Amino acid sequence: MSGGLGAQQDREKELEVLQFWKVRVESELDQVVAFWTKNSHDPEHGGFLTCLGHDGEVYDDLKYVWLQGRQVWMYCHLYRKFERFRQPELLDAAKAGGEFLLRCARVAPPEQKCAFTLTRDGRPVKVQRTIFSECFYTMAMDALWKVTGDTRYQREATEMMDQIVHWVREDPSGLGRPQLAGTPAAESMAVPMMLLSLVAQLGDEDEVLAGRYAELGDWCAQKILQHVQRDGRAVLENVSEDGQELPGCLGRHQNPGHALEAGWFLLQYASRKGDPELQAYVIEKFLLQPFNSGWDPNYGGLFYFQDADGLCPTQLEWNMKLWWPHCEAMIAFLMGYKDSGNPALLRLFKKVAKYAFLRFRDPKQGEWFGYLNREGQVALTIKGGPFKGCFHVPRCLAMCEEMLGTLVSNHA
């Protein structure tokens, strides 16, 4: 029957796409990891220099705690999950990064609050009144525990995690934010997203912690889902405490890449729960809708910020194309395809991956450029900086390589 033949041809085409991208992603991951191992290690103090020019040269030696924690996590993940990255060099650098964090991240030990920026030798330069430095610290410590079995790291991870949960769910006063009469009680989607990813990290291959944080995971998922607003037509970055839209720019603010990232966090959650209804909802609301409204019809690429009423955002960089939303979109669409089998999602993965490899990738010096103008030309030639380290690109490539491997095997 021609229908059967058509379906088989479609499946063969899908397999071709999967195989092509598996090879491409695998070799790209090697080059990206090589860029960071070659250029970013600090043999003197431990940790990582992430302010790197297009050729890997260090242009500033400040150390950003988010990026320290993320690189430790990334190296541990590669070491643990990929045969070819089981290299002592990676593990040693991850441990040196973890020890640097243990020694220097806290601003005033034994207080748990961590710095945002440190000098190269570990003195605090800047503190943010948020939970994110502490979250990436936790992510690093849990990954080190999983790869070394050293219980010091595990204790650090769970103690910091408990502190973060206390700040978020019980009492934020330790973060040092002033209480002002006019500040709206806004909930940023970043907070439950970050916590949900920590729940997944800590519970990975650990039944005890998975159980311990199960209720927290449910709470995070519910909080994230509250950001679907306007009768299901938009994901908004900030909502009120009771899940209503906030007035003004704050309420209308959208970040398509962030919605897509939340999407794959929720897809993982739906898988853990075995909840196909949630999966379908997430694909619709957090993958397809943000992509459809966030993809630039003129030049391609995802806008960085948008306004839900289509007004002009006030952020100067709103129409730039940043690397990380495209990394998140690649993960989200491939995961959506893997979980649902919907070939439209594979086509979207391919569309985003083609754009990313064409525009962000630097075949000459390795790693990806991070910041393009609206038209897709490189606007900043840096490979690393205050917010770009060894994380989004290799995490995307590693996760895509794993998913593509599974999909190719299943197709065969």
Place this chain on the structure above:
Amino acid sequence: MSGGLGAQQDREKELEVLQFWKVRVESELDQVVAFWTKNSHDPEHGGFLTCLGHDGEVYDDLKYVWLQGRQVWMYCHLYRKFERFRQPELLDAAKAGGEFLLRCARVAPPEQKCAFTLTRDGRPVKVQRTIFSECFYTMAMDALWKVTGDTRYQREATEMMDQIVHWVREDPSGLGRPQLAGTPAAESMAVPMMLLSLVAQLGDEDEVLAGRYAELGDWCAQKILQHVQRDGRAVLENVSEDGQELPGCLGRHQNPGHALEAGWFLLQYASRKGDPELQAYVIEKFLLQPFNSGWDPNYGGLFYFQDADGLCPTQLEWNMKLWWPHCEAMIAFLMGYKDSGNPALLRLFKKVAKYAFLRFRDPKQGEWFGYLNREGQVALTIKGGPFKGCFHVPRCLAMCEEMLGTLVSNHA
């Protein structure tokens, strides 16, 4: 003699340029002021709504204290210095803005610290740990005093000024910045610049205050001059307390528009002092050099940020063209020409003014766009926002109109 004839022809050409721009600037000022009086007044609470779209529509009703203070100052300045702006509507709006600030700017009265953002009805939303809200508050109060003669405003201005000077020169602890072991003791050029402009404002037509703040003015000028670094080849935004270059991106950071603004503050200071040597130095270091290195050779316009080593800045918006550096450059070059008579500076005024009128001006709806991409296309369609209000454009036009008037008279 042909030399004499040539010189006369040159002078006639200069006069043509001056007359042409005087007419243009005058009519543009009318349109810009009309945009703000039509769209930004808040009759209910006083003060100004500055988040305005391209057509003047309000897209957010948050009130930014910098912009409240600046608009009060601007209206008072226009009322006081221009016959055609001696309109009760302007004065009433300035007074209502001043009363709004008196009532709501302080976060916890009688403490002097002011908010950065307020709700429309005046409740504090956000506080910055800097002096600038308080500086624009002072500027507004002094301008109101000068135009109304109401001593309440004068007392407010001088009390806040004394508080600011205390924070800057004696004890910054009241600003609430944490003391961290790794934070470099950096001095931002913005602080002495801001104070020098307040010294000029408070001392304008006031012998007593001019005398009281004379030493402060000298101190500010010296502090600003410390930012000329690298054997006089670069103005750096941040230097150490003892006037040395700081390491890393912070030390190499440049802002050509800010250097040009500092330039005309210093030219005014040199005029007050009657110091032609300083005038020549300032024209060279703060006008010509920042312009030569900061003007985009490919697309025209001043870059927003640069790195003194020519590396890529880490700010995403570094290569955008913002309205205010062009406003500052117009003032600086016209003032430099007025003070020195050097026709090269008039040519530079014309070059910048042509770019600004072509690219930023909106002949359809009034006011100027604020944010262009590198190529000079409008990237944000807003006319006002968190950092753009009724200030840089009308201040530039008003000052240029006054200077062009003087120059035309002198030529005649």
